[in-house]
Amino acid sequence: xxxxxxxxxxxxxxxxxxxxxxxxxxxxxxxxxxxxxxxxxxxxxxxxxxxxxxxxxxxxxxxxxxxxxxxxxxxxxxxxxxxxxxxxxxxxxxxxxxxxxxxxxxxxxxxxxxxxxxxxxxxxxxxxxxxxxxxxxxxxxxxxxxxxxxxxxxxxxxxxxxxxxxxxxxxxxxxxxxxxxxxxxxxxxxxxxxxxxxxxxxxxxxxxxxxxxxxxxxxxxxxxxxxxxxxxxxxxxxxxxxxxxxxxxxxxxxxxxxxxxxxxxxxxxxxxxxxxxxxxxxxxxxxxxxxxxxxxxxxxxxxxxxxxxxxxxxxxxxxxxxxxxxxxxxxxxxxxxxxxxxxxxxxxxxxxxxxxxxxxxxxxxxxxxxxxxxxxxxxxxxxxxxxxxxxxxxxxxxxxxxxxxxx
Numbered sequence: 001x002x003x004x005x006x007x008x009x010x011x012x013x014x015x016x017x018x019x020x021x022x023x024x025x026x027x028x029x030x031x032x033x034x035x036x037x038x039x040x041x042x043x044x045x046x047x048x049x050x051x052x053x054x055x056x057x058x059x060x061x062x063x064x065x066x067x068x069x070x071x072x073x074x075x076x077x078x079x080x081x082x083x084x085x086x087x088x089x090x091x092x093x094x095x096x097x098x099x100x101x102x103x104x105x106x107x108x109x110x111x112x113x114x115x116x117x118x119x120x121x122x123x124x125x126x127x128x129x130x131x132x133x134x135x136x137x138x139x140x141x142x143x144x145x146x147x148x149x150x151x152x153x154x155x156x157x158x159x160x161x162x163x164x165x166x167x168x169x170x171x172x173x174x175x176x177x178x179x180x181x182x183x184x185x186x187x188x189x190x191x192x193x194x195x196x197x198x199x200x201x202x203x204x205x206x207x208x209x210x211x212x213x214x215x216x217x218x219x220x221x222x223x224x225x226x227x228x229x230x231x232x233x234x235x236x237x238x239x240x241x242x243x244x245x246x247x248x249x250x251x252x253x254x255x256x257x258x259x260x261x262x263x264x265x266x267x268x269x270x271x272x273x274x275x276x277x278x279x280x281x282x283x284x285x286x287x288x289x290x291x292x293x294x295x296x297x298x299x300x301x302x303x304x305x306x307x308x309x310x311x312x313x314x315x316x317x318x319x320x321x322x323x324x325x326x327x328x329x330x331x332x333x334x335x336x337x338x339x340x341x342x343x344x345x346x347x348x349x350x351x352x353x354x355x356x357x358x359x360x361x362x363x364x365x366x367x368x369x370x371x372x373x374x375x376x377x378x379x380x381x382x383x384x385x386x387x388x389x390x391x392x393x394x395x396x397x398x399x400x401x402x403x404x405x406x407x
Contacts, residue, residue, distance in 0.1 A: 020208055020243045021153045025145050027084065027095045028056070029173045030194055031163025032143070032155065032201050032212060036279040037246040039175050040286060042403045044365055050087050057081030058401040060181040064113055068388030070129050072113030077106035078181050080138060080172060081402075092146035092154075103133035104225035115377055115391050116349045118334050119188035120220055126263055126334055131183045134172075135225045137161045138195050155203040157214075161228055162199035164214035165239040166255040168275040168292060170194035176277065176290040176311045179321045179357050179371060181397050185329045185349070186307025190273055190294030193237075193255065195221055197229045210241040218258040218268075234258040250276040264343070268299045285315035303345050305330040321357040321371065326350070336386065350378040357399065369399040 017023040023034050028041040043056035059079040066072055084097035110122035111130035120132040141159035148154055163170065170191040171177045171184045184190070196216045203212035218235035237255035257269045275292040289312040297304035307330065313323040328350050332343040355373025362368040377391040 019151075020210070021147070021151065021205055023243075024153060024155065024203075024205055024210070025093060025147075027086075027097065027143055028054075029169050030082075030099060030139055031141075031159075031169075031199075032157045032165060032203055033163065033167075033169045033251075034210075034241065034243070034249065035169055035175060035288075036249045036277055037243060038281055039279045039288065040281070042367065042401055044402055044404050052086045054084045054086075055082070056402050058399065061398040062112075062181050062395050063397070064182075064393060064395045066113055066115055066391070066393040068115070068391040069385075070387055071115060071391065071393070072129070074112050076108065076112045078103060078112075078172075079106060080134070082139070089144070092144055095143040095145070097139065097141050097143070098137070099139035100136060101134040101138050102136070104136055107133035110223060110225075113393075114182055114185075115375075115387065115393055116329075116331060116335065116351065116379070117183065117185055117187075118331065119192065120261075121223060121263060123223070126337070128335060128337055131187075133225055135161070135195055135221050135227075135229075137228050139163065140228070141199075151207045153203075153205040155201075155205070155212075157199065157201035157203070159199040160230070161195065161197060162216075163194045164196055164199045164216040164235075164237050164255070165201050165203070165212035166193050166214070166237040166253045166271065167191040167239075167273040167294065168251055168277065168290065174277075174288075174290060174311075175279065175286070176288040176313050177323075177325070178288070178313055179323050179355060179369075179399070180311070180313075180325060180353065180373065181395060181399075182353075182375075184307075184309055184325070185327045185351055186292070186294055186309055189271070189296045189305055189307035189329065190292055190309070192220065192260075193257070193271075196235075197221075197231050198233055200233070208243045210239075210243075212239045212241075213237070214239075218260050219262065220260050222262060247279050248277070250274075264298075269296050270299060271296045282314075282316060284318045285320075287314045288312065298343070305332065305345070319359045321355075321359070321369070323353075323355050323373070325353040347380045347383060349383075352376045352378075355395075365403055365405065367399075367401045367403050369401075370397075371399065372396040 082099040199216040201214040217231035239253035292309040311325040353375040357371025359369040375393040
């Protein structure tokens with residue numbers, strides 16, 4: 001279609017691209033972030049009255065059990081669906097997109113168990129050893145791209161709810177984390193801004209380099225997960241992305257975030273992230289990996305908090321997935337629920353996850369899988385009375401992911 005970005009099918013299913021500019025124009029992930037050019041994207045696609053219509057999404061039905069005095073058990077679902085549409089408009093291409101999640105209903109009590117996880121609130125209290133659900137509206141966005149030449153692209157992004165230019169692709173959408181249904185422990189040090197209010201981003205791409213800047217509202221979503229949060233444009237970020245080859249991408253970003261936490265409204269944060277992603281198509285599968293560092297510091301305090309992550313997912317023989325994730329993250333005194341001590345440094349903890357999944361053909365246009373993973377945690381000895389000698393978590397799940405025709 002004249003003026004439309006080229007849509008290519010990855011040889012093993014999903015949408016792909018030939019150049020960095022094409023990968024950006026595809027807008028197949030949240031916000032304006034991109035993965036390596038060779039990354040496949042599972043989605044349903046069709047043409048209708050000049051519009052390219054696309055739909056992708058997934059649902060995990062999870063059963064988790066964790067050991068130790070603070071471990072929890074729960075059955076819950078993590079899920080999202082993303083309809084989007086593209087068409088030529090004037091000198092460029094318009095993309096409209098939304099992302100929805102039913103987690104406000106499928107994650108009861110406003111959290112699911114996850115040892116050593118902190119961030120946001122439930123029933124007015126800080127969530128400790130648990131992960132909050134996503135909002136119903138994870139993204140509502142319009143994107144406009146103007147191709148200045150074969151190698152140059154000018155891009156604009158506006159979203160009442162969206163993802164500013166900070167960090168890599170958030171964990172729910174990274175292909176290297178595609179089969180792990182749980183949040184990363186470093187989420188609030190690395191990519192928690194992927195659901196933000198009133199986001200505006202401008203970007204310029206030339207060949208293998210992209211520069212972006214965003215303004216957005218810094219407060220994280222409140223506990224009413226069914227509404228659309230709003231606020232003043234008080235925070236900003238910038239990101240540089242480099243894609244030196246089809247299988248590689250890297251980014252560095254920084255953000256000044258005003259009053260992100262409702263329980264600490266007078267505290268602003270400075271966040272920096274850096275990541276490198278690698279994707280390699282295989283004869284009957286795919287191999288994707290990411291290494292990620294995030295650092296967040298509350299302004300006016302000298303103590304920064306760091307989170308380090310390495311994760312990899314291999315799809316092989318068409319129907320099998322194996323994955324692993326290693327994390328090393330700083331935790332504050334919030335972990336022991338000691339608000340009187342402030343949020344000073346408490347400990348550095350580690351998480352080691354490995355899992356396996358087998359997929360089955362049950363219905364057309366969907367990949368159905370059964371899988372399980374185990375996570376082993378390491379922590380300082382002084383946390384043993386709270387967490388036990390060897391805290392461990394196990395998750396078994398049923399996964400359903402939308403796929404295109406013939407995938």
